[in-house]
Amino acid sequence: MIQKKICVLGAAGVGKTSLIAQFVYSKFSEKYLSSMGVKIDRKIVQLESQQVNLMIWDIHGEEKFKKITSSYFRGASGVIMVADGTRPDTLSVAQNIFQRVEQDVGNIPSVWLLNKVDLEDQWCMSEGVVKQLNEKYVSVYQSSAKTGENVEQTFFNIAENMLNV
Amino acid sequence: MTDHNHHDPMQQLRKLLFKEEEARISAIEEVRDNEELHAKEISEVLVEALDLRAHDEGLGKALMPAVETAVSESIANDPKAFADALFPVMGPAIRRSIQYAISEMLQSLNQTLEQAFSPKSMLWRWEAFRTGKSFAEVVMLNTLLYRVEQVFWIHKETGLLLAHESFDPSLTEDADVVSSMLTAVGDFIQDSFQGSPNQEVQSLRLGDLEVMIEQGPYSVLAVVCRGNPPRSLQVTLGQTLEHLLQTFHDVLKTFDGDTSHFSASHDMLAPLLLVDYVDHEKKPPIKLIIALSILVISFVGWTSWNVEQKLALKHRWQSYIQTLKETPGLVITDVDEHEGIHHIYGLRDPLAIQAASLLKKFELNEAGVQYHFQPYHALDxxxxxxxxxxxxxxxxxxxxxxxxxxxxxxxxxxxxxxxxxxxxxxxxxxxxxxxxxxVDVPKPPKTFQERVMMLWQPIDSVQLHVQGDAVMLTGSATIAWLQQAKARLASLKDMASYDDHAVLRLDSVDYILQLAQQALHPPRGVHLSITKEHILKAQGAASASWIANAQKKSVALKYILGFDAKDLKILNKVNLARVIAALEPPASVDLFLNKGKLLVKGEADGRWITFANLQALNIKGVQSFQNQVKQIWHADAVLEQAKLRLHPEPSVQLSFADGVLHARGQASKRWISFVHREALHIDGVFTFDEQVDMIYSDEEILKIAMTTLQPPEGVRLQVSQGVLSILGEADIAWIESLKAQVAVIPGLQSFDIKSLHAKAQADGWEQLQIQVASTRLQTFANHPLLTVKDEAALKRLSNIFHRAVELHPDSRLHLAIAYKRSEKLVLMMRNHAIHQGLKKYGVFESQIITDFSENQGVKQDSRIVFTVIKQP
Structure with missing residues (x-):
C-alpha cells in the first residue's frame, strides 16, 4: 500500500484539529499538540485505482510567539492549508506558512480550506478573495468541521493530487 | 487491375525471382493471422521460453494474477484436487508449526513450574495477587533480562513506516502512526535542544521500556525493548541497518510511499526480536563457597592475629614496666590490673620524665593505664x-x-x-x-655605646649620639657611607632606633646644586640642574665669559663630574645689562638680546610698552627691536582715565573689570549719548556696559506730552518737577482716554487733572460729529506699525462708531473722516480687528474716497467713508 505524509497547517484556532477529527479516529490525544506541537493520525483512503494510507500530521497553529517547527514539514507529500473564513487575518498567516513550506519542502500539492463556512453571519471572505485564491491555488474549498462540508472531499482530493504528481 | 499486374513486366520478373519466398511469407502470414495455428506454433516453444525466463522476477509478477485466478477457480471447482496436491506440503508444515507451538508452551510451562514452589515464586504469587497481573506475567517480568518487543524500520525523511516486526501481532495495528510519532519526537527533541544535524536521538526510556534508535542515511531502525538490553544490541541494530541499506538502497533513495518493495525485509528484521531470560540452571554455588572460604579464613586469621596481639601486648607491657623501673627519678612499687585498667603505684621526682610519655614507644594505649605516683627528690x-x-x-x-x-x-x-x-x-x-x-669568669659586658663604638667608628665629619639603645647621627657624609653605616649597625639586635636624617648628604643632587649655585653665581636667564650622572647642566642664555668661568669652576666642585652647556646661548652681557637699565622692564617681561637684536616677551601695561617702543632703539648696541609683550591693563588706571574723559554726572557710578566699563545710576539723555560715543576710546576699555536710567527735564516731558496727548483747543499742559498738570475744558471722550496715554510718557512722575473740566454734553449726533471732527490720527511716514497714539485714536474712533449705531439703529450711517494716510488707516483697522468689534451691529465696510474734500474744506486729503448697516 502507498503511504503518504500530509501536513495540516494554519493559524491557531482555525479548526484544523476539528477537521481531522471529522475524518479520522485519533489514537493520540490532543495533549501532544500543545506539548510537542504535533499530533499524528492515520486514514486509509480508497481511491479508484488504489488505497492510500494517509499519515496526517496535525501541526499546532501558528501564533505570534509560537512558530511552527519547520522540521515537521520535512518529507511531506502534500499540505492542507486552513484559514478561518470569519477571520481574514488567518488567511495571510496561512499564506506565510505556505511560503515557508515551499522554501523547505518545495512545490508539493496543496488544498486550501476556508473553514467555518457554517458561521454565515460572521463570514468575512468576499467572493473576490475566494476568486483570487482559486486563481492562485488549484484546490480551494469552503469547509465546515461542524457540518462536515467538504472535509472528506479535501482528503480525497489531496490524496489524488499526491498520487498524480 | 489483376490483368494489369499480369501484364506488368516488373511483376512477372518478381514472380519469377521470388516465387518460392512469396510462398513462404504467405505461409507465415497465415500462421500469424490464424489464431489456432498461432497458438499451436507458440505452444511448441512455450515450455522452452518459460524455462529460459524462469529466474526473471517480471515473469513471476506477470503470471501471478493468472495463477491466483487459476488457483481460485480450481479450489472453487474442486477443493479436493488442490488439497490432495498440497497434502505432502501442508502435512509437514502443520506438524512443524504444532511442534514449535508445543515447544514454546513446554518451555513456558517448564519456566512456570520451576518457579512454582520456590520461596521466590511465593513472593511472585503475592505480587501477582497484589497487582492483579497473571502469575505467568509476573514470572516473565522477573525472569526476563530483556525482550525486543517491536522493530520499526522507518523512512527517515517522511517518518513513514517501511516495515514492522512485533512479538505480539496485535501491536502492529498502529505501528505506522507510532513510527511517525517517533520521527516527530526525534524532530521535537532536536529542535527543542538545538542539536546539530549530526546529533540524533539514540534512545528513549520509559520505566523498563527503552526505545533504541539507530540512524542511517535514508532510514531509521528503532526497537522497543523491555528490560535492560545489552549494549551489543545497538551494534546489531547498526549491522542490520547496513544490511537493509545495501539490499534496498535504490528503492530507499527513490521512496515514493510504496512500501511493498520492502516485504523482503522480514528476514532481516525478525531476528532482531531477541529475548533473554535469567539463567536458572543449577550451578555449584561457587560464589557462596568463595564467600564462606573468605569468611573462615578471615575468622581464623583474625583469631590468630588477636592472640598474637595479646601476647605482644603483654610483652610490651612488661618491657614498659621494666623501663619505668630503670628510669631515673621513678620508683615503681606496685602494678596491678582492675577491670581492664592497669594501675601503677610508686614515687616520681618532678623532674623525671612522665611515665605516660613512654607509652607510645611501647605502642600502649594511654587510656588503659592509671598512674598513682607520690612526689620525691631523687638523689642519684x-x-x-x-x-x-x-x-x-x-x-x-x-x-x-x-x-x-x-x-x-x-x-x-x-x-x-x-x-x-x-x-x-x-x-x-x-x-x-x-x-x-x-670556671672561666668573663669580664662584665660592655655598654651599648661601647659596643657601638667597637663595631663601628664614624668618620670625622659625622658625630655619633647614643641615648640608651637609640643611635642618632649628625654632621655630613656621602650617601654611600651612610648606607654602609646603617647596614653595619643593623647587626646590633638590641638597638632600639637609628636616625641619620640630620646628616647632610654631601653627594645628594640638591646639595650639589646648591654648591654649584653658590660657586658659579648663574646670571639671570640661566637655569642650572644636576643630572643623575652628576653632570651640571646649564640652560638659557649667558655671556661667553661666564660660561668659560663656569666650566672651570664646576670641574673643581666635588661630586660634579662634568659641565653641560649645550643648551646655553651665548649673550652679550654688556648690551643686555644696558638694555635692562634703560628700559627697566617689570618682572613679567623677559628680554632677549642676540647680536644687537632685542626681543621682549611677557606681559606689561600699555605705558611700559609705549615707553619700551620709544626707548628701545635709542639704547646703544640695539639694532632692532621686536616687542611681543602682551598688553595688560590695571583696573585702577583705566577707571581713572575713564573718569577724566567721561565726566560722569554725580548720580552715575563707574567701575571697570576684565576690559568692561560699567555705568550704573541715573543721568541725563545728553550725558548718556555722549558717554556712548566716548567710552570705547578709553585705553583698556573693550566693552561699555551702560545701565543708566535716563532723567527727563520738565521741558522734555512737556514736549512729549504735547505730542502724545494732542490736547484739543481749550486745554493747556504744564510740567513742573516731573508732574504734568492739565488745565481747561475738553470733551469727555478725550478725558477718558487720558489715563492710558499719560502712562506712556517717559519721565513723568504723576499728572494732575483737577483743573480739567468736561465740556457740556451735546446731543448724540452733534457729539458724534464733534468727536469725529476732533479725531486725528498721526502716523509716522515710512512707519508701517501702529504706534501707541494711533492705537488710542483708533480705539476712540471705534467707540464713535458704536455710539453712531446706537443712535441710528435702523439706517445707514456714513461717516467721513479726513485723513492723510487713509489707506494705512483702513489697513490698521483691519489688522487690529476694529471691524470685529463692530460686527455685532452688522456689516462694516470701509472704502477709500480720494476726492471728497471740497464740502469738508480739507482739500487734497484722502477720506474714508465708513458705512455701518444695521441688519434687520
Missing part, C-alpha cells in the same frame, strides 16, 4: 644534675660534675651566677661543696 647524680640545671638556670657555656658530694663546675659563667649557684647548693642534699676553680 643524674637527677641531681638535672635539678641543678633546672634551678640554677645555668648558661649553656657551663657543665657540671658531682663526685664525692662535691659539685664541680666547668666552662664560662658570670660571677653573679656563680654566687647564686653556691648559695643555692647550700640547701641541696647530696652536695657538700661547690668547686668553681675551673
Amino acid at each position: 647524680h643524674g637527677m641531681m644534675l638535672k635539678r641543678l640545671w633546672h634551678l640554677s638556670k645555668a648558661p649553656s657555656s657551663v657543665s657540671f660534675k658531682i663526685q664525692d658530694d662535691v659539685l664541680y663546675v666547668y666552662g664560662k659563667a658570670s660571677q653573679a651566677w656563680l654566687s647564686e649557684l653556691q648559695l643555692m647548693t647550700q640547701w641541696m642534699d647530696g652536695i657538700a661543696l661547690v668547686n668553681v676553680d675551673a
